[in-house]
Amino acid sequence: MAFRKILVLGGVRWGKSSFAERLVAECGEPILYVATAEALDDEMAERIAMHRSQRPATWRTLEAPRNVAAHVAAEIGDAHTVLLEDLTLLLSNLMAQDEATAETLATGALVELIALRAHIIVVSNEVGMGVVPPYPSGRRFRDSLGRINQSAAAACAEVYFVVAGVPLRLK
Numbered sequence: 001m002a003f004r005k006i007l008v009l010g011g012v013r014w015g016k017s018s019f020a021e022r023l024v025a026e027c028g029e030p031i032l033y034v035a036t037a038e039a040l041d042d043e044m045a046e047r048i049a050m051h052r053s054q055r056p057a058t059w060r061t062l063e064a065p066r067n068v069a070a071h072v073a074a075e076i077g078d079a080h081t082v083l084l085e086d087l088t089l090l091l092s093n094l095m096a097q098d099e100a101t102a103e104t105l106a107t108g109a110l111v112e113l114i115a116l117r118a119h120i121i122v123v124s125n126e127v128g129m130g131v132v133p134p135y136p137s138g139r140r141f142r143d144s145l146g147r148i149n150q151s152a153a154a155a156c157a158e159v160y161f162v163v164a165g166v167p168l169r170l171k
Contacts, residue, residue, distance in 0.1 A: 015165035069112035
């Protein structure tokens with residue numbers, strides 16, 4: 001069986017997560033949803049709770065804000081499909097821990113995930129089309145995520161860009 005390796009890119013609230021979840025349903029259960037968000041404040045805790053309540057009860061959730069590949073390898077079990085939501089938050093978490101190694105760690109995790117014998121759907125934000133961040137750390141984040149997204153696109157057989165809820169197949 002050929003496993004699908006898919007990257008879904010888009011801006012904030014552009015519909016990429018909804019589209020990725022439709023792809024996950026196509027790929028089939030059992031599904032492992034890998035969440036990289038951390039509830040560092042009340043607003044983020046509410047967002048996480050809302051997303052959690054919207055997922056089907058049959059999907060297993062793994063919260064892995066760092067060390068994603070190791071956590072997934074330990075918890076994949078019988079999962080046929082893995083959804084990583086998302087590379088943007090993973091990079092942010094890693095940069096908060098150690099900016100110097102964040103890009104290397106995120107890219108390494110991505111390579112390990114893509115190698116798994118399962119359908120892999122990875123979601124990431126496109127952050128290079130907007131205003132240039134006014135601070136050096138913001139520009140470093142944008143540049144790192146751009147390179148990670150390029151690596152993900154090269155590693156995946158399917159790449160989609162979602163705009164206003166409309167998926168455009170790039171590859």
